[in-house]
Amino acid sequence: MVLRILTVIDKVQDLSLLEATELVKALENLFNVDASIGGGVMMMNPDQNTSEDKNPVEKQTEFNVSLDQVPPEKKISILKVVRSITELGLKEAKEVVENTPQIIKEGLNIDTAEETKKLLESAGAIVTLV
The missing domain is CATH 3.30.1390.10 (Ribosomal protein L7/L12, C-terminal domain/Adaptor protein ClpS)
Known part of the structure; x- marks a missing residue:
């Protein structure tokens, strides 16, 4: 694994349960995902705005x-x-x-x-x- 990833893993292991929960919530907000869905697989939360919602494609009118x-x-x-x-x-x-x-x-x-x-x-x- 990349050295940066190993460093992050070491730091996460030192977090308390409360700090780990806050980290998960912060990552969910940052990446617009919901970590509680799908047995450990992070999936997009349909209720949250994605970058596509921020830049909607114009519908053809003519x-x-x-x-x-x-x-x-x-x-x-x-x-x-x-x-x-x-x-x-x-x-x-x-x-x-x-x-x-x-x-x-x-x-x-x-x-x-x-x-x-x-x-x-x-x-x-x-x-x-x-």
């Missing part, structure tokens, strides 16, 4: 709808949906449908993006939200 694949037999029905969703003309919508994958709507909230995805999927398209 979504893009990507038209990934258009089966040839569903092309016309998907073209109609793309035209209604994007308000593109026939020629432009046809280009979108024929040149997949392609983002067809950008910056939508989750509800609108899901609704758009369902419309396209019901017509037979393969769609993802990004």
Whole structure:
């Protein structure tokens, strides 16, 4: 073992029971763990804040709808949906449908993006939200 660890072990052996209890509590607070759980294995205490809680990841609020694949037999029905969703003309919508994958709507909230995805999927398209 490393010399530092042996030194710590020697010092811990000299502690009274009360001092050892205080040491355990201090280590639990320092490392956000609970030493009483799991038969001697220190485990994270779910009630205590972790570093991830202090720096929460921002949730995505805007979504893009990507038209990934258009089966040839569903092309016309998907073209109609793309035209209604994007308000593109026939020629432009046809280009979108024929040149997949392609983002067809950008910056939508989750509800609108899901609704758009369902419309396209019901017509037979393969769609993802990004």
